[in-house]
Amino acid sequence: xxxxxxxxxxxxxxxxxxxxxFNESTLENVFxxxxxxxxxxxxxxxxxxxxxxxxxxxxxxxxxxxxxxxDIDPKLRKxxxxxxxxxxxxxxxxxxxxxxxxxxxxxxxxxxxADTLKKVGKxxxxxxxxxxxxELMKETNKEKKFRENYEESEKYNLSILGEQPKAxxxxxxxxxxxxxxxxxxxxxxxxxxNIQIDDRQPALSVLDGTVLFTxxxxxxxxxxxxxxxxxxxxxxxxxxxxxxxxxDKVKAGEAIGIVGKSPARAGFxxxxxxxxxxxxxxxxxxxxxx
Numbered sequence: 001x002x003x004x005x006x007x008x009x010x011x012x013x014x015x016x017x018x019x020x021x022f023n024e025s026t027l028e029n030v031f032x033x034x035x036x037x038x039x040x041x042x043x044x045x046x047x048x049x050x051x052x053x054x055x056x057x058x059x060x061x062x063x064x065x066x067x068x069x070x071d072i073d074p075k076l077r078k079x080x081x082x083x084x085x086x087x088x089x090x091x092x093x094x095x096x097x098x099x100x101x102x103x104x105x106x107x108x109x110x111x112x113x114a115d116t117l118k119k120v121g122k123x124x125x126x127x128x129x130x131x132x133x134x135e136l137m138k139e140t141n142k143e144k145k146f147r148e149n150y151e152e153s154e155k156y157n158l159s160i161l162g163e164q165p166k167a168x169x170x171x172x173x174x175x176x177x178x179x180x181x182x183x184x185x186x187x188x189x190x191x192x193x194n195i196q197i198d199d200r201q202p203a204l205s206v207l208d209g210t211v212l213f214t215x216x217x218x219x220x221x222x223x224x225x226x227x228x229x230x231x232x233x234x235x236x237x238x239x240x241x242x243x244x245x246x247x248d249k250v251k252a253g254e255a256i257g258i259v260g261k262s263p264a265r266a267g268f269x270x271x272x273x274x275x276x277x278x279x280x281x282x283x284x285x286x287x288x289x290x
Contacts, residue, residue: 014038153187172206172288173253175236175273180290184283191281192235192274195290202243202255203236203271206288211248211256220272221265224257226250235274238262 014036021031139147175195182194209228216222220237224244227233241258250256259271275284284290 012037170207170230170232170287171252173204174288174290175206175234176201176203176259176271178271178290180285181270184281184285186281191276192237192272193284193290194270194272196268196270197259198268200240200258200260200269203239203257203259205250205252205254205256206234206275207232207252209234209250211244211246211250214242214244214246221262222257226256231278233276235276237272237274238265238270240269 016034016036019031019033019035020029022028023030176197178195178197178201180193181196182190184190184193203224205226207226207228209226209232211224212227212233213223213225222239222242224236224239224242225233226236236257238259239257240260240262242256243258244250244256259269261269273284275282275287
């Protein structure tokens, strides 16, 4: 009895059905297909198997595998763990640095008593005092080398001190008419500009002021320095003759010396001009049109 029922069901699955498509105008059979339920089941199973293996391939050999709840690739999982650990370490380092800067701020503002800066007659550096209030991570060899190189390169760089001086209302005269052959470059200890001329010319004071220094040096020939208002000082070097002496008052555009050929130096005559403000060398080309 059971076998009979099973056979009946199998026969139903094998029973063929015809699917036909007709042209309504001509009643012509355009498409015809004979299928059974069994054929439909096999087709659906085949499509499912193909899609299953295709999805498995994509998840195993493409970046889509990272979308799985648990990563299949152990290397990627290890990398994520290492990156998370690095982020935690950097966060801790930043917190300690912020606390360290807070201690320095308290020392500068006076919240930490001034007498804590001295011990047994010796001054304690502020950085050491801050470290005593807060223990930081030890510096690495790479950090130490970078700091030493930076401090060495900036040791003589006076141009980084202070802010850009204000020159509103000031008219700077060109110290001499010529061609600039060497530009301002504090990193190379070149704190002025070198102005080359073709023939003998007077050097002019760039602003009203008072002659601060005059003299002769073996390195720069005749030199003259002029003190101006607003803490400006102009320096003129490699002159062949001086027209002013120390203490003289000068006007802007007034001749203070002569620049000409020197028997001790080959080539065209030139004037080396520097401009200083509050002890800091500034670029003359930012204030004077040469």
